[in-house]
Amino acid sequence: MPIKVLMPALSPTMTEGNLAKWHKSEGDTVESGDVIAEIETDKATMEVEAVDEGTMGKILVPAGTEGVKVNQLIAVLLEDGENDNDMDAVINEGGATTPTPEAKPKEAAPAEKVATAPQAPASSTPNTKSGNRVYASPLARRIAADKDIDLANVTGSGPRGRIVKADIESFNANSGGGASAPQVGASTNVPQPTGDQKINEFGMVYSEIPNNNIKKITASRLVESKSTVPHFYLTIECQIDELMRTRKIMNEQGAKLKDNAYKLSVNDFVVKACANALKAYPAANVSWTDDAVRQFIHSDISVAVSTPNGLITPIVKQAENKGLKDISAEVKDLAGRAREGKLKPEEFMGGTFSVSNLGMFGIKDFKAIINPPQACILAVGAGAQKPYVADGEVKIGTFMTCTLSVDHRAVDGAVGAEYLQILKTYIENPAAMLL
Numbered sequence: 001m002p003i004k005v006l007m008p009a010l011s012p013t014m015t016e017g018n019l020a021k022w023h024k025s026e027g028d029t030v031e032s033g034d035v036i037a038e039i040e041t042d043k044a045t046m047e048v049e050a051v052d053e054g055t056m057g058k059i060l061v062p063a064g065t066e067g068v069k070v071n072q073l074i075a076v077l078l079e080d081g082e083n084d085n086d087m088d089a090v091i092n093e094g095g096a097t098t099p100t101p102e103a104k105p106k107e108a109a110p111a112e113k114v115a116t117a118p119q120a121p122a123s124s125t126p127n128t129k130s131g132n133r134v135y136a137s138p139l140a141r142r143i144a145a146d147k148d149i150d151l152a153n154v155t156g157s158g159p160r161g162r163i164v165k166a167d168i169e170s171f172n173a174n175s176g177g178g179a180s181a182p183q184v185g186a187s188t189n190v191p192q193p194t195g196d197q198k199i200n201e202f203g204m205v206y207s208e209i210p211n212n213n214i215k216k217i218t219a220s221r222l223v224e225s226k227s228t229v230p231h232f233y234l235t236i237e238c239q240i241d242e243l244m245r246t247r248k249i250m251n252e253q254g255a256k257l258k259d260n261a262y263k264l265s266v267n268d269f270v271v272k273a274c275a276n277a278l279k280a281y282p283a284a285n286v287s288w289t290d291d292a293v294r295q296f297i298h299s300d301i302s303v304a305v306s307t308p309n310g311l312i313t314p315i316v317k318q319a320e321n322k323g324l325k326d327i328s329a330e331v332k333d334l335a336g337r338a339r340e341g342k343l344k345p346e347e348f349m350g351g352t353f354s355v356s357n358l359g360m361f362g363i364k365d366f367k368a369i370i371n372p373p374q375a376c377i378l379a380v381g382a383g384a385q386k387p388y389v390a391d392g393e394v395k396i397g398t399f400m401t402c403t404l405s406v407d408h409r410a411v412d413g414a415v416g417a418e419y420l421q422i423l424k425t426y427i428e429n430p431a432a433m434l435l
Helices: 084-093 106-116 138-146 165-174 213-228 241-256 266-280 324-339 413-428 430-434
Strands: 003-006 016-022 035-040 045-049 054-059 065-069 073-078 231-239 286-288 293-295 301-303 305-307 310-312 353-357 376-390 393-407
Touching: 054 084, 073 084, 138 165, 213 310, 231 413, 241 266, 241 393, 241 413, 241 430, 266 301, 266 324, 266 353, 266 376, 266 413, 266 430, 301 324, 305 324, 376 413, 393 413, 413 430
Parallel strands: 301 353, 353 376
Antiparallel strands: 003 073, 016 035, 016 065, 035 045, 054 073, 231 393, 286 293, 305 310, 376 393
16 A cells, blocks of 8 residues: 655644755655655755655655645655555545645745736726725825826725826836826935835835744744733843853963864853753753643753854753863854854753853843743843952953843742852853862
8 A cells, every 4th residue: 555654743842844855856765764754844955765665656745845844745765666646545535635725835936926926007007095085005196296197097906906106107107107297305216126026015125034933933922921921020230250260261271272173162061050050950940831840850952043044043062061162062063053054952952051152243231031941031232341340449351141031920039149159150250160
C-alpha cells in the first residue's frame, strides 16, 4: 500500500510550518534516512529524513508553500510493484491535495503584489458611491482639484472602489491631458510605484516584506506576554571598570594561546554573573503556573540574538557550572547557527532567565519584554563614563545600566531588588565569578 508522507511536528509547539524545499522529485528512489525535504518552523529550518523506502510517487504540496498544517498529507511514496493508480485512495483519504487558503506558495507572492498595485482602470464603470458621496483619498482629491477632474467620472482601484492618486493620473492621461495646469504650490512630482511597489490611499509608495514564521510566532508571543503577564521594572547601575580591566587581562592571555585562543565579551561576563546570581538567590530563578511557582535548580540562560529572520533566544544550559571561556565559545556557536537557521529545538526552547544586550549599539537603557514562561529578563545597556563621588572625592568611572523586567505573579519587588544587588556584586567584582 502506498506510504503517506505527512507534515511532521518538529517541536512540541509547532502547529504549522513552511515547506521550504524538496530534496526528492517525483520518480526518485527514496531510501530510509534520506533527506527528502526542508521544513521552516517558527525558529529554524530543519531537514526531514525518510523513515520508509520507496519511490516518490506524488508531491502534493509544492516547495515554497507556507502555513502547511501538521499531519497534512504532503507526498506519497510507492512501494515495489505499485503505480500511480494505487495512490488515488491514499490521496483521497489524506484530504485535499491543494494548500489551504492561508498556505500559498512563496513564488506566487510577486504576481499577487503586481496584481494589487494601482493601475489604470480596466473598465469604464464609475466609482462606487454611497448616495452622492465619492470615496477618494485626500491626495487624490487634491490632485483632481488641481487638474479640474470630476471625481464622479473616475473609476477607483483602491479598497472598496476608493479613488487613489494613480487613478487620477491614469484618467488625466487617458483623457488627453486637457486639464488646466496645476496651481502654484500644487504637487507636480508625485512618486510612482515601480516593480512590486504599491501606493496607499495617502499617496505613499511602499513595498511589502512577507512575515516569516519566526516573526509571526515572535509577534504572537510578545503580544501574549505584554497582554497577560504583569510586568514591572527595576533598574540598577553597575560600575564595570574592574570588569573591563579583568576582561583585558584575560583576553591578552587568551590571545597568546595557539590552539585554544579565546576573546571574551562584556556579555559573556553578564551571562555568567546572571547565572551565578540565580544560583546564589534561586527565588528569582522561577516561572509562574496557575497551580504553583516552579523554582529551577540550574541557571539556563537564554541569550537574545538578532538574525535575518527575526529574534531568537538560544540557551546556555547550566551556565552556573561553566567558565567564562566555555560560555563565550558556546554563545558564539549558538549565535552563529541561529543566524543560519540550524539550531535544534532543544537549543532554543526552554530556558529559565533571559539576557538582552543592546549596549553594542550604544543604547544606554531599555526595558525588555518577558519571554514566557520565564519570569525575568535582563536588559543590558552600554557602558559610559561619568563622574561619581567616592570617599568625598569626585572620580570618573564607567557605568552600565541594567533593567530587570519581572513577572509580578512569580517574583515580587523585594525579590527582584535583592537579585539585582547580588548581580551587581558579581559584575563589579568579576573575580568572585572565578571562585
